[in-house]
Amino acid sequence: MPRKGMRSIFFKPSPPPPATSSLPPPSPLRTFSDSIMEENIQTAESLITKWDDSNANYRTKFPIPLFSGPRHEAKQYLNAVKGLQAAMQHLVAQDSSSTTLVRAQFLMQLAMKTLQKEFYQILSSNRDHLDPETVSTRSSVDRRSSVSDYVSDYDDEISISISEDEYRVSETERVSMLAMDDLKAIAECMISSGYGKECVKVYIIMRKSIVDEALYHLGMERLSFSQVQKLDWEVLELKIKSWLKAAKVAVGTLFHGEWILCDHVFGADSGKRVAESCFAEIAKDGAASLFGFPEMVAKCKKTPEKMFRTLDLYEAISDHWPQIESIFSFESTSNIRLQAVTSMVKLGEAVRTMLTDFETAIQKDASKKPAPGGGIHPLTRYVMNYLTFLADYSGVLVDIIADSPQSPLPESYFRSPMREENAAASELSERIAWIILVVLCKLDGKAELYKDVALSYLFLANNTQYVVVKVRKSNLGFLLGEEWLAKQEAKAREYASKYERVGWGAVLASLPENPAAALPAEQARAYFVNFNAAFHEACKKQLSWVVSDPKIREEIKGSIGSKVEQKYSEFYEKNRVGSESVTKLLPDDIGNHMSNILNGNGIGDSSVSSHSSSTTSSSHRSNRR
Template identity: 60%
Template structure:
């Protein structure tokens, strides 16, 4: 019996060694995907039946099937004869080395918290990206295939197959699922948020497979490690979100943005929030407590009550935008010109709206949120127009059809010239980055200004020139106003480039005109001769 068992031991070891290329986890898991799991085979199924069912598979799968069948036959024989420990020892040594070697090739390292904390973020991020690729292969192929192989070879004993799988996979699996926890324990910062969410999402998505593969009682330590990493990652996310809100509230720059353009804080916050919206499924599970949000003393006039959101994450995003808008409201007061403060706020709110419309934020915040803020942009633009152009409007007669004296008309032209020059001079350096908002403001001003001025101009321009003989009194023709208005809100630098471009195009047109005229003059005698002929 001893000689027979030693012979089987050697045979068992040889099959594991020689067929290593066929017994790799990828081949086992692939084979299992095309056929029923090997663990589902009954003990009383004969080898002939097993082989007959496998006639349609490839040569590699046949070799795998034969090897697994022989391993199972030897394991059953040795276990029933009281030599199960010897068989298990050989299996553990062989298979554990394969798992450790595969994880090493996947780039999974055994790291300590101190080692991870000392890494630069670029190095740490590289290891996170590598881990995200490795965990997919490790769970869906490596550990899954090992579980199938172990369950098949030792199907005659539940305790033995559990013990074998636990011993071969425990160390590698704990090391694999422990890495995200180490990352979560490192220093938190907003730029790390999305990699932490990637780690959380990877474990969360793989959890059904993890729970199935490591379902044995002895594998509880592996499941616990995966859960611990999820919890730590969730805590890290909540910490970063709290720090992000605090950073918005504490932003203390006192320098007005030139021309009332988009504030850097607006760009940063909205870009960050729009990226967060791409992780809505993950963050909805992490962000569950809205008590802190609902108890905040900040006003709700910008978007309505956060209580209207059933999803805590949607409420949190609306809250972040509310905090941003309250901050921008204070920064608008840094502009000494009241009209410019309205324009600054309108620009920034329009930027917020565009970011919401063009990202997943719209699905999370809803159409009502967008509608409310669109009306607020229109109101801000209207206030800007009222403060910025009221003097120009007031310089023209309230009723253009009413008869006024030439002296009154002269005073209207003088007041108009002064007020329009002042408005144009100030607003020529202001900027409206959004084309739609820029066009809406210009059209609104033009509708109120140009028709009233044109009627005044048509009635009195000729007479005033004859009577007073001053060309400087009537400085603008009606069509000039449209040209001046079209030149506004591009900012000083852009407007300079725009004018330079117009000059270049004008020169080019003149050159082409000269060339064409010269060419026509040269060709004219020839054409005349041809016609005469």
């Protein structure tokens, strides 16, 4: 604030009484105490008028402020004011209407005017040294006490100089500590003299502007709910990111440092309440805006994509709550604490609503387009990726969904690994397990869209294995536990086994039950022809099928290849003689022909249909149960 603007807040002293500049001669009846008090007033008058900026020669004699000059002069001035106050108290007790008392009161007003301007000058000229970051990272309490001991005595410059080797403080910290102790000394003097309001008024104006400016530079805008509600999600998300960064600095540095400074300046035993009310006035608008923003976000339209930013906001307040509770611990800042708590409550409600909506959306999914080649369905990818990210917030989700109503799970399907240790975490585990069960049941229905039963099983094997991998490689694994994973892995292997049996059963059945038995040439040739046709048909059809997991794909190919090759080799070795014209496939060719299957090559619409047999449908449901 410009100096001219600050003048309007200073009080104007009353004009001096029409008295002579010298005090009345002492009365013969005066006591020793009277003499001491008269001496105090004379000393005060000499110093106070010397530093009165209304003095015509003031600027020439004293080009720098009182507290920017030699330390002993500031000490003398404060001691003179204390002596003047003692004299005034003595005079009030003796004669409250004496001309000496009137003169002393006038001197006190001049002194308070000077100290108020000095107070403002220190705050203004030390903005950089009194920024919250510098203040909040000050040296230890013991070191500050040592410095305060020196500065509070206002010894000369040599005696108050601080050795960096001894205290290891930077120049910025040293200047900061000196400025803080100067402010404290002035504040104590003005408050004890009955001029606390004038001191506090200057302090609040100066420091509030610094807090508001800092929040602005941190990207904090003061928006109304209607403004927030109208923002596109992309824009609102950017503002949430800015808020997350701003909140960390605001709580950890800005408000923390501001309270340290305020408590140091006004926090003496007699002025603790002054420090609290002063800090509350400085911080209330900025803090209310900061902690009110999450509540406005929570009240906006809720969609699944907003879940994670909502959780970020909740987690940020939750993580900072011990600091928030500590910084804003007193009654005058209770509204700030209440706002932070209210935002957490509203964010928690928003998360629970979005989680319920997410589950409902899965249950209502009615897409009829099957995944090409029996691969991973988009619903599986979306849900599992969503749950994977959700599991990263398990710490706060445990609190948010605690005691929330949810569908019961049969213990045969899932038993939380944390049931005995942590009831709240167990609820989260069960909620996640339930959502995955909903997805797996929906996949049973998606499998019905394939016209080939083997492809249906392959689809279920793929998607179940995808679920297992996502759970094992994320925090979902801790929530669901090894027992659940083992059951799902076994289910994936079961689906893969059924795919082998159904998909390659006709190929194996095209060979005799006892492949090592010698057959008549004509019968052997018929088997060779049937096997060749069945094998090539299976390979051709499964060129467009896919197993997404490379390791599982090679395991399946190896399992099928070994069975087919072993049976065909036995038959081939025993019956090839006389069947050379139809033995177009050698045993060693089996693996080469199968190398291209299940890679998803040439995926087309021929592998799917909008309907499947009722036998397949009932089979899938029984397997899921």
